[in-house]
Amino acid sequence: MAIDEVVSILLLLAGAVFFFAGTLGLLRFPDIYTRLHALTKADNVGLGLMVAGLALQAESAAAVGKLMVIWLLVLLAGGSVAHLVAAAARRRGIVPWKR
């Protein structure tokens, strides 16, 4: 097995771990703000790792470019939507969780 395949598999696995952590946070964190935090942060990094892992296996530079565009779009949409959800929650008067 070539070295880039090993690195690719490791990156994909690391991405999966981040997705798992993000989902765990979404399910287990106490309020909407912390859940959003877990979801967007972990999933953005997880997707970045996945994209990096897949880019190593890509056939052409164009495919790598498309993967990068997908990641950037998800970053943009994810960040904006998280902001909108949090802003809507604040407008409704949901108080951030304190232990």
Add this chain to the structure above:
Amino acid sequence: MTFFLFFALVGIGLFTLGLYAVIVHPHLLRKILAVNVMGSGVFLLLVALAKRSDSVDPVPHAMVITGIVVAISATALAVILMLRVKGETGRVKLPETPQE
């Protein structure tokens, strides 16, 4: 059991679930959701059966694409009708018992 048959059976399951929900739930928005689920079941059945041989049959695919677009226009019409019912009668549910 090959996997296209499995998806065809899932399609039948969705259709039946949707039909049950259309009959049982009095809320109009949930009826709209249920009809959409029924439609998805029919689409799934069509496309799954198109994959029965090695050369995938493109005709059901075209039918389903048309169907998806028609489904959203029908959904938009149903939503407007529901809002109109709400505006006229003030309620978004069908009465449980037939009114005198």
Add this chain to the structure above:
Amino acid sequence: MTLLPLIFDGVLGFTLLWLAWQLLGSPDLFRAIVLFIAFGLLMALIWVRLDAPDVALAEAAIGAGLTGALLLAALARLGPPSETASLDNQGDRASVAEGGGLPFRRWLVALHLVLACGLGYAVMSLPSAAPGLSDAVANSLALSGVSNPVTAVLLNFRAYDTLLEMGVLLLALLAVWSLGSTPDAPPDDQPVGGVLALLARLLTPLLLLVAGYLLWVGGRAPGGAFQAGSVLGAAGVLLVLAGWRLGRRFAQLPLRIMLVAGLVLFMAVGLFVMLVGGDFLTYPHASAGGLILLIEAAATLSIGMILAALFLGIRPDSRADQ
């Protein structure tokens, strides 16, 4: 390694059924609609598994995106969500508690089980290998002017369906416009955040680019008028959400010309080939590719505008008068 796709398909299928069960049964309508959006995304994955990338593109844009946005907007117009949710709860409890309710439901469940078993038996007893019309399509694909079989079926072999479907879309929009001015028009004066406006400004040119790409590539790869039109419609919905409206100057005649352009051009091409000497909508082989692209371009514009207008739900010019 043959086990892995099997597990993946099983998880997909059962998750889909579970999602349908949850979304049809959950007492909270908002939750039901969000689950419906997830349902649409899973459907798109299943289309890819079933070798139907054209359908997957349409489903991801329409089934998951536009329908979800439409239903969420409808829920917002119905009133405060907490109120509708509690009303819904009461109604469900009342209908179960009602005297005749429970036996009726038992019979209903039994009937549906019989129906599902009958349909399942019918599907299982179908011949396991049936090429359907795939050979016929493959044989005449060279004459159709495009090399993507789905586009060939949609715009050449069964162009009648697509023509009539454009008519269906227009009819739905007419009905929505006629009924749309409800007495309690949506308040929809919420302050739009700067982030949403920025997102709309960034994404709209990109969505236009994607729509153009899907339209152009549709002749030889997954894509085409419906997918491009739904991406265009999504761009329109995003703009509407960000508070943008058509100017009064464009809301009258120019808008209507755009809305009917797809249908009118389709029929014009159909009649034109009759004049040249063929039958209705049977393109001459030499110019078929160009004619299809022309029809698709107009259809993309019209579908996009119609979908955005269906989402808005009210005649744009009636809004401009206020």
